[in-house]
Amino acid sequence: MSGDLLQGRLIVVVGSGGVGKTTLAAALALGSAKEGRRTLVMTFDPSLRLKDALGVGEAAKDGPIRVVEAGPGFLDAALLDAKRTFDRLVRTHAPDAAAARRILSNRFYRDMAGNLAGILEYMAMERLFEMQASEGYDRIILDTPPTRQALDFLQAPDRMMNLVDSKAIRFAMDPWWEDAGRKTLALRIALKGAMELSDRVIGRRFLLDVVEFIRAFAPLFDGFRSRAEEVRRLLQAEETRFLLVAGPGPDRVPDAMFFLRKLQETGHHLGPILVNQVHPDPGAAAGREPGTVLLRFLAERDQRGLRLLRSLFPGEKKIISVPLEPVPPGDLRTLGLLFDKLSKAAPD
Amino acid sequence: MSVLDRIAERQLVVVTGKGGVGKTTLAAVLGRLLADRGRRVLLLEVDPRESLHQALGTEPSGGEVVPAGPGLSIQNLQPGAVIEGLVREKVPIGYLARKITESTAFHQFVEGAPGLKETALLGHAYRVLQAGHRPRTDLVIVDAPATGHGATMLAAPGLLAQAAEGGQLGEMAAGLADFLADASRCGVVLATLAEEMPIQETLELIALLRVKLGLRPELVVANGMYPALSRGAAPAPGAHLWQARRRLNEAELSRLAAAWDGPLVELPLLPLDRGPALVQALASLLREADP
Numbered sequence: 001m002s003g004d005l006l007q008g009r010l011i012v013v014v015g016s017g018g019v020g021k022t023t024l025a026a027a028l029a030l031g032s033a034k035e036g037r038r039t040l041v042m043t044f045d046p047s048l049r050l051k052d053a054l055g056v057g058e059a060a061k062d063g064p065i066r067v068v069e070a071g072p073g074f075l076d077a078a079l080l081d082a083k084r085t086f087d088r089l090v091r092t093h094a095p096d097a098a099a100a101r102r103i104l105s106n107r108f109y110r111d112m113a114g115n116l117a118g119i120l121e122y123m124a125m126e127r128l129f130e131m132q133a134s135e136g137y138d139r140i141i142l143d144t145p146p147t148r149q150a151l152d153f154l155q156a157p158d159r160m161m162n163l164v165d166s167k168a169i170r171f172a173m174d175p176w177w178e179d180a181g182r183k184t185l186a187l188r189i190a191l192k193g194a195m196e197l198s199d200r201v202i203g204r205r206f207l208l209d210v211v212e213f214i215r216a217f218a219p220l221f222d223g224f225r226s227r228a229e230e231v232r233r234l235l236q237a238e239e240t241r242f243l244l245v246a247g248p249g250p251d252r253v254p255d256a257m258f259f260l261r262k263l264q265e266t267g268h269h270l271g272p273i274l275v276n277q278v279h280p281d282p283g284a285a286a287g288r289e290p291g292t293v294l295l296r297f298l299a300e301r302d303q304r305g306l307r308l309l310r311s312l313f314p315g316e317k318k319i320i321s322v323p324l325e326p327v328p329p330g331d332l333r334t335l336g337l338l339f340d341k342l343s344k345a346a347p348d
Numbered sequence: 349m350s351v352l353d354r355i356a357e358r359q360l361v362v363v364t365g366k367g368g369v370g371k372t373t374l375a376a377v378l379g380r381l382l383a384d385r386g387r388r389v390l391l392l393e394v395d396p397r398e399s400l401h402q403a404l405g406t407e408p409s410g411g412e413v414v415p416a417g418p419g420l421s422i423q424n425l426q427p428g429a430v431i432e433g434l435v436r437e438k439v440p441i442g443y444l445a446r447k448i449t450e451s452t453a454f455h456q457f458v459e460g461a462p463g464l465k466e467t468a469l470l471g472h473a474y475r476v477l478q479a480g481h482r483p484r485t486d487l488v489i490v491d492a493p494a495t496g497h498g499a500t501m502l503a504a505p506g507l508l509a510q511a512a513e514g515g516q517l518g519e520m521a522a523g524l525a526d527f528l529a530d531a532s533r534c535g536v537v538l539a540t541l542a543e544e545m546p547i548q549e550t551l552e553l554i555a556l557l558r559v560k561l562g563l564r565p566e567l568v569v570a571n572g573m574y575p576a577l578s579r580g581a582a583p584a585p586g587a588h589l590w591q592a593r594r595r596l597n598e599a600e601l602s603r604l605a606a607a608w609d610g611p612l613v614e615l616p617l618l619p620l621d622r623g624p625a626l627v628q629a630l631a632s633l634l635r636e637a638d639p
Contacts, residue, residue: 017367203515
């Protein structure tokens with residue numbers, strides 16, 4: 001059986017870039033479907049190979065695509081796209097079509113909204129929330145975006161709430177150049193100074209674009225706030241497990257430690273740790289070709305990494321070593337084989 | 349003129365690529381090679397989790413400039429610190445500067461303004477290169493953040509210049525964008541691995557740099573190549589894994605070569621841990637391969 005691997009209604013797969021998160025998330029999701037669960041895997045920017053393996057294309061950006069039927073279980077896959085999710089949210093939650101158009105055509109929104117810090121992460125959370133709320137799934141496996149910190153998304157709900165509550169927003173709703181008559185003389189002088197300074201430094205047009213954007217967006221804020229709160233609760237729920245994927249070797253241990261510390265500090269529940277792409281020992285009979293010599297070094301290096309990680313987590317049985325595949329999985333059959341190997345490697 | 353000769357004439361070299369492809373090690377290798385040619389090189393690291401110092405065997409920078417052998421120093425730089433430094437410089441009254449940098453609105457602005465953080469980092473590199481700056485620096489190598497596509501960083505000043513047109517900030521950003529567009533002064537080096545996703549992203553990045561910024565990388569380096577197959581000899585037991593990985597390397601490399609006709613260097617996976625010995629070994633290999 002799959003041991004601890006498939007525990008939780010929501011499994012969030014985290015780790016640094018390039019460690020094989022997306023492939024492992026897909027293999028786990030396939031395994032979950034075969035165990036009879038209605039499963040959804042949500043992923044960012046998978047490789048062409050994996051897209052082919054799952055048989056998903058552009059259409060999966062708009063909604064889940066059925067990949068496999070397995071008796072009572074099935075596997076759906078959805079691709080996450082920040083801009084599309086943002087556009088859809090605006091259309092869904094704006095009070096009317098005119099308001100939606102106002103936002104979608106705002107220069108700041110068009111050029112910058114996709115670049116705002118944490119927006120990709122936040123949009124992932126929005127999609128997750130939609131999917132979770134639909135109750136069509138027994139289990140959702142979320143592959144996390146390849147950001148530098150890769151844990152930014154944990155702060156995404158908080159950041160969105162901060163933004164909604166921030167002085168900057170309140171200021172934009174009531175800027176200094178309006179209703180000057182209501183303000184005292186001293187305040188007016190101070191504001192005039194502030195205005196000239198920011199005009200000089202930031203540029204008036206930019207400021208106006210931002211203010212216009214925030215005003216158009218304001219009716220949506222309450223919805224954002226309440227969903228952000230619910231997403232945070234969902235991420236910290238007992239039913240949600242964070243599964244860390246780490247690269248092999250001692251050089252990667254600090255990365256893994258960073259994730260583990262962050263997750264613990266923020267009160268999230270940790271599932272198994274998968275140390276991926278571990279080089280197997282070629283064995284004494286393998287001779288002394290350059291490739292074999294290198295492989296011996298890599299196998300020894302990766303064991304050193306595992307020992308180091310285990311020594312930092314004494315008594316932790318959930319550190320699972322996953323061997324490097326000669327050829328990465330390219331179809332459902334090989335993804336299924338990968339899941340079988342994962343299950344065997346996982347302690348019950 | 350070899351590729352390294354050309355890179356040595358630049359003032360700013362941005363090393364970019366997906367996370368986990370050996371970008372930091374490559375930045376250190378280039379730093380070492382160019383410093384050996386008599387250039388005074390500063391290596392700027394942007395990732396808050398420092399690792400450049402490990403590659404070169406120095407103390408962590410913690411924001412300071414740390415010497416890393418003849419002609420070479422490293423600095424880990426956080427955009428927040430650079431921007432706060434700028435505010436302190438522009439607002440000479442300490443109390444006022446503190447009020448600004450401690451305000452929520454300021455932090456929101458720093459987080460939200462498009463391209464501001466990246467522009468601040470590149471702006472720092474630009475300042476370090478100015479004649480009056482001490483210690484003198486001839487060349488800055490930026491180990492770019494792994495976030496999404498490296499093009500984001502290079503496009504940032506142009507984006508900010510457009511957004512903040514008409515203000516001092518916009519003018520500063522426009523000046524920087526011009527500097528970055530000057531191929532005789534600035535160059536881009538791409539690090540990758542000969543595996544599917546890294547090659548895919550490298551191809552996308554090359555196209556993006558060309559279309560959006562009119563830039564062509566000076567060099568693409570494929571790191572971590574498994575050793576070549578020995579022809580004829582019967583494969584030893586246990587050799588299956590590295591041979592399969594090598595074949596994958598070769599297939600992906602030819603996919604890259606089909607779309608990229610510029611300089612391409614392969615660097616092998618070596619039986620060495622990250623550190624000065626690895627940097628030294630790769631530096632000799634890159635010098636020999638210099639196309």
